[in-house]
Amino acid sequence: MAEGTDAKKATIIVFSGTMDKVMAALIVATTAAAMGIEVTMFFTFWGLSALKKGGIADCERNWMQKMLGWMLPKKAADLPLSQLHMAGMGAGMMKNIMAQKNMSSLEELLQMAVDLDVRMIACQTSMDAMGICREDLLDNVEVAGAATYVGVAQDGEFNLFIS
Amino acid sequence: MAEGTDAKKATIIVFSGTMDKVMAALIVATTAAAMGIEVTMFFTFWGLSALKKGGIADCERNWMQKMLGWMLPKKAADLPLSQLHMAGMGAGMMKNIMAQKNMSSLEELLQMAVDLDVRMIACQTSMDAMGICREDLLDNVEVAGAATYVGVAQDGEFNLFIS
Amino acid sequence: MAEGTDAKKATIIVFSGTMDKVMAALIVATTAAAMGIEVTMFFTFWGLSALKKGGIADCERNWMQKMLGWMLPKKAADLPLSQLHMAGMGAGMMKNIMAQKNMSSLEELLQMAVDLDVRMIACQTSMDAMGICREDLLDNVEVAGAATYVGVAQDGEFNLFIS
Numbered sequence: 105m106a107e108g109t110d111a112k113k114a115t116i117i118v119f120s121g122t123m124d125k126v127m128a129a130l131i132v133a134t135t136a137a138a139m140g141i142e143v144t145m146f147f148t149f150w151g152l153s154a155l156k157k158g159g160i161a162d163c164e165r166n167w168m169q170k171m172l173g174w175m176l177p178k179k180a181a182d183l184p185l186s187q188l189h190m191a192g193m194g195a196g197m198m199k200n201i202m203a204q205k206n207m208s209s210l211e212e213l214l215q216m217a218v219d220l221d222v223r224m225i226a227c228q229t230s231m232d233a234m235g236i237c238r239e240d241l242l243d244n245v246e247v248a249g250a251a252t253y254v255g256v257a258q259d260g261e262f263n264l265f266i267s
Numbered sequence: 268m269a270e271g272t273d274a275k276k277a278t279i280i281v282f283s284g285t286m287d288k289v290m291a292a293l294i295v296a297t298t299a300a301a302m303g304i305e306v307t308m309f310f311t312f313w314g315l316s317a318l319k320k321g322g323i324a325d326c327e328r329n330w331m332q333k334m335l336g337w338m339l340p341k342k343a344a345d346l347p348l349s350q351l352h353m354a355g356m357g358a359g360m361m362k363n364i365m366a367q368k369n370m371s372s373l374e375e376l377l378q379m380a381v382d383l384d385v386r387m388i389a390c391q392t393s394m395d396a397m398g399i400c401r402e403d404l405l406d407n408v409e410v411a412g413a414a415t416y417v418g419v420a421q422d423g424e425f426n427l428f429i430s
Numbered sequence: 431m432a433e434g435t436d437a438k439k440a441t442i443i444v445f446s447g448t449m450d451k452v453m454a455a456l457i458v459a460t461t462a463a464a465m466g467i468e469v470t471m472f473f474t475f476w477g478l479s480a481l482k483k484g485g486i487a488d489c490e491r492n493w494m495q496k497m498l499g500w501m502l503p504k505k506a507a508d509l510p511l512s513q514l515h516m517a518g519m520g521a522g523m524m525k526n527i528m529a530q531k532n533m534s535s536l537e538e539l540l541q542m543a544v545d546l547d548v549r550m551i552a553c554q555t556s557m558d559a560m561g562i563c564r565e566d567l568l569d570n571v572e573v574a575g576a577a578t579y580v581g582v583a584q585d586g587e588f589n590l591f592i593s
Contacts, residue, residue, distance in 0.1 A: 112584060114583075114584070115425070117291075117295075117427070119287075119288065119291055119429075121350070124475055125445065128443075128445055128474060128475060128593075131555070131576050132443075132576060135575075135577055135579075135580050139577065139580055141580070141584065149287055149291060150287075150349075150350055166364075166367070168360055168363060168364050169364065171360075172360075172364075175351060186476075186593075187447070187476055197494055197497075197498075198559070201492075201494050201495065201498075201559055201560075201561075204492070205558050205559060207558075207559060229294070229370065232368050232370075233361070233364055233368060233370060234364075235364075249298075250294050250295060250298040251298055251302065253295070253298075254298050254299045254302055254304070254425075255302075257277075257424070257425040258275060258277070258299075258304065258424040258425060259424075260424075260425060261583070261584040261585075262441070262580075262583040262584060262586060262589040263425040263426070263427065263589070264427075264443070264589065264590075265427040265428060265429055265591060266445075266591050266593050267283065267288055267291075267349075267429050267430050278588070280454075280458075280590070282450075282451065284513070311454060312450055312454060313450075313512075313513055329527075329530070331523055331527050332527065335523075335527075392457070392533065395531050395533075396524070396527055396531060396533060398527075412461075413458060413461040414465065416458070416461075417458065417461050417462045417465055417467070417588075418465075420587070420588040421438060421462075421467065421587040421588060423588060426589070426590065427590075428590040428591060428592050430446065430451055430454075430512075430592050430593050
């Protein structure tokens with residue numbers, strides 16, 4: 105199923121579409137990949153927003169799916185924070201603090217994951233439900249279903265679900 | 268602990284009581300079960316709502332537990348969506364889209380899980396805390412505690428916590 | 431990496447800072463530890479609030495980190511409930527019910543975890559981002575990074591992410 109069959113494996117399901125949780129997923133993924141583990145990230149439901157290119161490609165969508173497209177974040181940089189909504193500036197404040205501390209941004213972590221050969225899968229079923237088409241997503245992303253996930257997860261040293 | 272001791276095992280803790288997260292849990296569970304894995308789902312805290320029959324059985328409950336019973340969803344079909352509350356129609360819109368795409372509803376996925384012999388456990392401690400009694404829950408559900416979960420999880424190929 | 435290298439291991443990432451989710455994490459952790467499993471809990475992002483001593487130590491923080499310190503819970507007993515905010519009294523109601531049922535409080539579960547030698551790690555990166563310093567946290571807590579987590583998780587019988 106994976107490239108080097110003897111290497112240790114890990115999987116992370118990214119169900120959440122919030123900046124802080126996707127960032128946590130990417131920090132674990134890139135750390136594990138840097139330690140020689142073959143990491144598969146499976147993006148589903150709200151998590152798909154993290155893989156969007158920005159802009160909305162010209163695909164067939166019904167009106168409800170179009171509405172969903174307008175309401176959801178258009179790309180990784182637009183993801184909101186899961187907490188501190190009231191403060192309004194939640195996500196901006198966090199980005200600010202992280203920049204000051206020289207931490208990697210979400211987009212940089214995504215690129216790092218690609219560079220470290222983290223396998224990125226977008227969930228086919230969620231894409232269909234939400235009206236997200238292949239062209240909406242970043243180039244490095246595979247499209248597959250839950251059976252592919254289960255196939256990899258049963259060989260994983262650790263398997264996380266980030267909701 | 269499990270029926271066929273040589274079969275691969277997996278566990279999923281369902282802590283969330285939202286439609287989208289319970290659905291994700293059931294999609295992984297039924298996919299894995301269809302691939303021959305023995306799946307145990309452990310429903311706890313808000314996740315218990317997914318196992319309710321509908322209606323409130325005639326059990327002993329104090330006034331706070333009664334209030335909790337009124338505030339929480341009465342059955343799987345009533346679960347809200349974890350996102351897009353503002354839109355109001357969140358859960359309804361999603362059900363609509365899924366019906367158009369011929370996807371299984373939450374209730375159908377629950378039945379499919381039962382048919383595939385997915386073991387469904389309701390957390391005893393959460394039931395006590397929330398004033399949920401055996402009669403509130405679907406017939407196929409076992410009642411057990413955290414030690415039962417840990418016993419199964421330590422033999423699991425993958426173990427997820429869906430919060 | 432861990433003390434007794436032959437013992438079974440488990441890890442739990444606590445990302446959430448809500449009473450119910452941290453409690454679920456601690457119930458699994460103490461149950462597993464009581465069954466002889468070496469449990470490592472890794473507290474990150476909002477989950478760090480559960481390890482705070484109460485009060486804000488005299489550390490260097492910029493104004494945004496100070497603001498974050500005011501907005502976030504000051505100790506485990508202050509954690510809000512993840513659901514039922516509208517009811518206002520959510521966390522209080524739940525504590526009340528649990529006290530009536532003689533269930534352990536969050537603080538008691540934390541102490542139980544310490545007594546059962548559950549290893550508690552606070553995430554260095556999150557502490558830096560949020561302006562939390564060592565003196566803000568309980569004495570039994572280690573400070574380490576994601577590589578330490580991955581090192582333990584790859585030997586874990588089960589590994590959970592509680593978001």
